[in-house]
Amino acid sequence: MNLNLIMQKEAQQKAIGIWEIENYVQEDGFHPELMNPSSKENESKDCLIKGNIGSEKIYHTSDSPWYEQTKPEVMLCSEDEAVNAGFRPPKR
Secondary structure (H helix, E strand, C coil): CCHHHHHHHHHHHHCCHHHHCCCCEECCEECHHHCCCCHHHHHHCCCCEEEEECCCEEEECCCCCCCCCCCCCEEECCHHHHHHCCCECCCC
8 A cells, every 4th residue: 555545544534634624525525615614705805815725724914925826725814824734924
């Protein structure tokens, strides 16, 4: 069994990362809207910080060089909200 699969199974069993979000991973793919139940609510406000979930959770503010090309999986209203949700700023 390859190391990635072993790590994935361990993360599933321990509910770590994307596995801590109930129903985030389903048979039809990933459901990032479930990561932050208020994300739809945040989209209707002027929440402009883009959050991405990948191997790491990274947020991008409008001054990030990657802001324009980033397709958000979650919209956040402040950097504090992003950090409290487990995101980190991009490396510069």
